[in-house]
Amino acid sequence: MTYSRFNLTILLLLFLTFTFLQAQTTDIAFQVNMNYMINQSLFDPTSETVDIAGDFNDWGETPFQLNDADEDGIYAGSTALNIGTTISFKARLNGVWDGREEFSGGGPNRTYTVEENGVVEFWYNDDVPDDVLDVQIAVSNSVAKPGESVQFFDMSSGEPVSWNWTFTGGTPSTSTEQNPVVSYSTEGSYSVSLKVKNSEDDSASKTFTDYMRIDNMLTQWWNDAVWYEVFVRSFKDSDGDGIGDLQGLINKLDYLNDGDPETHSDLGITGIWLMPLQQSPSYHGYDVTDYRSVNSDYGTNQKFKDFIDAAHERGIKVIVDYVMNHTSDQHTWFTQSNNNTGGYRDWYRWEDTNPGGTGPWDQTVWHQRNGDYYYGIFWGGMPDLNYTHEAVKTEMFDIASFWLEDMNADGFRLDAVKYIIEEGEKLEDTESTFQFWRDFRTHYKSVDNEAFAVGEAWTSTEKVKEYVNSDGLDYCFDFDLATAIINATNN
Numbered sequence: 001m002t003y004s005r006f007n008l009t010i011l012l013l014l015f016l017t018f019t020f021l022q023a024q025t026t027d028i029a030f031q032v033n034m035n036y037m038i039n040q041s042l043f044d045p046t047s048e049t050v051d052i053a054g055d056f057n058d059w060g061e062t063p064f065q066l067n068d069a070d071e072d073g074i075y076a077g078s079t080a081l082n083i084g085t086t087i088s089f090k091a092r093l094n095g096v097w098d099g100r101e102e103f104s105g106g107g108p109n110r111t112y113t114v115e116e117n118g119v120v121e122f123w124y125n126d127d128v129p130d131d132v133l134d135v136q137i138a139v140s141n142s143v144a145k146p147g148e149s150v151q152f153f154d155m156s157s158g159e160p161v162s163w164n165w166t167f168t169g170g171t172p173s174t175s176t177e178q179n180p181v182v183s184y185s186t187e188g189s190y191s192v193s194l195k196v197k198n199s200e201d202d203s204a205s206k207t208f209t210d211y212m213r214i215d216n217m218l219t220q221w222w223n224d225a226v227w228y229e230v231f232v233r234s235f236k237d238s239d240g241d242g243i244g245d246l247q248g249l250i251n252k253l254d255y256l257n258d259g260d261p262e263t264h265s266d267l268g269i270t271g272i273w274l275m276p277l278q279q280s281p282s283y284h285g286y287d288v289t290d291y292r293s294v295n296s297d298y299g300t301n302q303k304f305k306d307f308i309d310a311a312h313e314r315g316i317k318v319i320v321d322y323v324m325n326h327t328s329d330q331h332t333w334f335t336q337s338n339n340n341t342g343g344y345r346d347w348y349r350w351e352d353t354n355p356g357g358t359g360p361w362d363q364t365v366w367h368q369r370n371g372d373y374y375y376g377i378f379w380g381g382m383p384d385l386n387y388t389h390e391a392v393k394t395e396m397f398d399i400a401s402f403w404l405e406d407m408n409a410d411g412f413r414l415d416a417v418k419y420i421i422e423e424g425e426k427l428e429d430t431e432s433t434f435q436f437w438r439d440f441r442t443h444y445k446s447v448d449n450e451a452f453a454v455g456e457a458w459t460s461t462e463k464v465k466e467y468v469n470s471d472g473l474d475y476c477f478d479f480d481l482a483t484a485i486i487n488a489t490n491n
Contacts, residue, residue: 027078028114031121032066032091035073036129043093043124050075050124053101054089054109055462063095086113088462091124102126109462113209133158135194135206143213149183150212152192158204160196167192170212184214222411222452222474225271225317228256232277232298246277246299246307259314272311273413276321277304280328285321286415287328287382291399301407308408319411319452320403324396325419326382334383338369346389349375360428377419377427387421387436397443404447411452412444417467417476418457429463437472 030052037043043050045068053060056079066075081087088109092101102125103109112120128134136155144150154163165175169190170182184190190212195205236248258266276285279293294304311318327334336344351366351373359365359377366373367380376383385392403409421432437455444451454475457464461480467473 024082024084025080026083026114026116026118028081028112028117029076029078029119030064030066031119032075033073033121033123034068034075035123036127037124038073039129040127045071045073049094050091051093051095052077052079052089053092053097054087056081056085056087056089059460059462060092060095060097065095066091081114083114083116086111091122128157130157131159133160133196133198133202133204135196135204137192137194137208137211139192139212142211143215143217144184145216146185146187146214147183149181151179151181153179154194154196156194156196156204158196158198158202161199162197164195165193169214184212187214187216189213220452220474221317221450222271222454226267226269227271227273228267228269229273229275231275232295233283243297245297246294246303250307250310253310253314253316257314257316270316272316272318274318274320276323276415281330282328286323287326287330288323289328289331291396292402304407312408317410317452319413319454320407320409321415322400322403322412323415324385325416326376326378326384329376329381329383338374343391347386347392348383349386351375357425365427375422378416384419393436393439397440400440400444401447404444404451410448410450411474412454414453414455414473417455417473418459429459429466434466434470434472437467438470441471441473 032050032052034043034045034050038045049065051060051063051065053064057064064077064079066077068075088111090102090109094100110120110122112118123134126136128136134157136157138153138155140151140153141148152165152167154160163176163178165177165180167173167175167182167190169186169188170184172180172182175182189210191207191209192211193205193207195203197203230249231244232246232249233244235244236252237244238248238251239245254266256267256269256272276288277295277298278285278288279290279295280286280288285295294301308318329335333344333347336342337346337348337350354366354368354373357365363377363379365375365377367376367383369380374383385396387393387396400412403412417437418428418433420436421430423430423432441453444453452475453473454477455467455473457467457476458479461478464476464478464480467476
């Protein structure tokens with residue numbers, strides 16, 4: 001009888017869990033108005049298609065195509081999403097990224113916070129005919145400090161003649177002016193609603209969720225720093241051996257910042273990023289053989305401390321490149337792992353036979369050594385560390401402590417953050433990797449709350465955000481933004 005009760009309890013728990021999980025999803029209807037595109041001959045409804053690509057379907061890898069069943073120019077479809085999550089997405093044509101997708105060339109993504117049985121409707125590219133009543137707004141500053149005045153602007157099409165604004169948390173909380181001035185007293189995110197009418201008494205309304213952010217904007221030192229990247233090997237040679245070194249860098253610090261704000265002969269930088277400077281067999285240093293020792297071509301650990309002292313005297317912070325994803329195949333950890341000695345076998349991923357498959361850019365990721373195969377996403381000379389083995393994570397976190405405490409560095413530039421932990425066939429941007437960096441943040445902030453870490457995640461802005469959000473890294477490079485700036489300058 002006890003066994004039967006146990007089974008009934010398990011079945012009941014499974015049922016309740018399934019019911020709970022089911023209750024967390026809802027069907028969201030998407031409706032994309034293509035009539036302007038059709039009228040301008042920018043879209044052919046007889047031969048072309050419309051789909052939604054977003055972070056919820058791996059940006060179109062899992063197709064979500066819309067249909068115009070009644071041929072009214074509005075393409076519709078629905079999909080199940082988790083209630084409360086915020087998604088980013090765009091509409092595009094023919095299931096491809098070819099420059100005809102919405103807001104191409106670095107433009108913004110749409111966002112939506114999922115509500116039960118929600119409807120997401122919009123005109124493609126927000127191109128609305130002038131005679132159609134469609135609510136759009138703008139604001140003088142979407143991020144403001146408490147008490148700061150901002151002005152809202154009605155940007156609606158369709159020639160509205162009356163306006164009814166609602167400002168949650170704002171002063172005033174409502175307004176009938178076309179372009180009202182509002183302030184907010186408390187930090188937070190606030191929604192704004194606007195209802196407009198035209199001369200024929202037609203109306204339209206829209207709520208812009210979390211449109212305003214009120215923030216005291218207390219900043220960190222790295223936000224105000226002027227950064228200078230240094231490849232020590234090629235920067236300044238102090239002893240004539242043809243190789244740049246730390247003493248050469250010390251000798252040129254006054255060129256970078258002499259510490260005197262009254263002079264104008266220096267560059268005035270306040271932050272230095274040092275490319276890899278640990279022991280390595282390569283010129284670039286991204287395949288480390290000893291994480292706790294400065295490359296002998298550059299100097300010694302003591303010389304690094306001398307450099308740090310001299311930089312700090314001038315008000316310069318210093319971060320060092322920390323390559324955590326992989327080591328050199330000449331690192332003693334890997335040679336012992338290869339020989340299955342010293343307890344290092346599980347510090348890397350090994351298989352008896354070749355698992356096959358390729359990496360994100362169709363490269364070989366499994367490499368043969370002594371009849372077995374090890375994983376290395378970049379190449380065979382850089383085997384990936386196995387962070388599912390707790391001893392690896394512990395040691396690499398301890399090394400971070402060493403550079404912050406013993407070597408007095410101010411933080412890290414983190415290489416290849418996308419590839420830390422694989423999940424089956426998914427080799428990048430895994431949830432385990434996101435969690436790893438959250439754990440790493442907790443660790444380095446516990447050592448030095450002012451320490452700074454910036455990650456290299458060479459991917460879209462939407463995916464980059466995952467490495468920073470929810471107590472992740474302080475920063476990540478935004479390559480989409482960099483490309484957009486360069487393209488805007490060139491064009």
